[in-house]
Structure formats: C-alpha cells, structure tokens
Amino acid sequence: MKIEHKAAIYSAIVFPGSGYFFTKEKLRGYICLMFSLTILFILMKDAWYKAQTIAQKIISGEIPQDILIIREQISSLPSIYPDNVLN
Numbered sequence: 001m002k003i004e005h006k007a008a009i010y011s012a013i014v015f016p017g018s019g020y021f022f023t024k025e026k027l028r029g030y031i032c033l034m035f036s037l038t039i040l041f042i043l044m045k046d047a048w049y050k051a052q053t054i055a056q057k058i059i060s061g062e063i064p065q066d067i068l069i070i071r072e073q074i075s076s077l078p079s080i081y082p083d084n085v086l087n
Contacts, residue, residue, distance in 0.1 A: 042081065049080045 007019030017032020054073050057063045063073060 042085065046079050046081060050074055050077050053077060 003022055007022040009019075010022060011017060011019035015033065016036050017029050020026065020029030020032060054063070054070060054077070057073070058065060058070075063069055
C-alpha cells in the first residue's frame with residue numbers, strides 16, 4: 001500500500017491531519033491536530049453546559065424525566081457560544 005493511501009486512511013479514521021505524520025510533514029500534522037482538538041473542546045464544553053443545565057432542572061423538578069421533553073430542552077437551550085462559533 002502506498003504511503004499516500006495510508007495517510008488518507010489515517011486522516012479519515014484516527015483524526016483529521018494524522019496523515020501528515022506519515023508523509024513527514026509534521027508541522028502541518030501538529031497544526032491540524034491542534035485545530036481538531038480545539039474544535040472538539042468547544043463542542044464538548046457546549047454539550048457539557050447543556051447537560052448540566054438540564055440535569056439541574058430535572059433534579060429540582062422543573063422538568064419531568066421524559067425523553068421528548070429533554071430532547072426539546074436540548075434544542076431550545078441557548079449555547080454558551082455565539083451562533084457563528086458553532087456554525
């Protein structure tokens with residue numbers, strides 16, 4: 001298997017940009033890695049905020065433990081980031 005094919009497979013499966021490490025372009029690989037981890041951190045922080053907010057509402061009795069209501073709460077809760085950051 002050619003090194004380019006391995007690089008493409010690793011970029012698709014492991015994380016975006018991991019193929020650069022196979023093609024000896026480590027600087028580009030580290031840039032893609034940091035970019036991917038930053039985006040992942042932003043998305044996980046927003047998901048954590050929404051989960052904690054909904055969990056507190058369930059514990060305090062504001063909303064029942066109904067999956068349809070919880071799903072509605074997830075989509076209606078505002079994000080901690082502006083819309084242009086997540087889009």
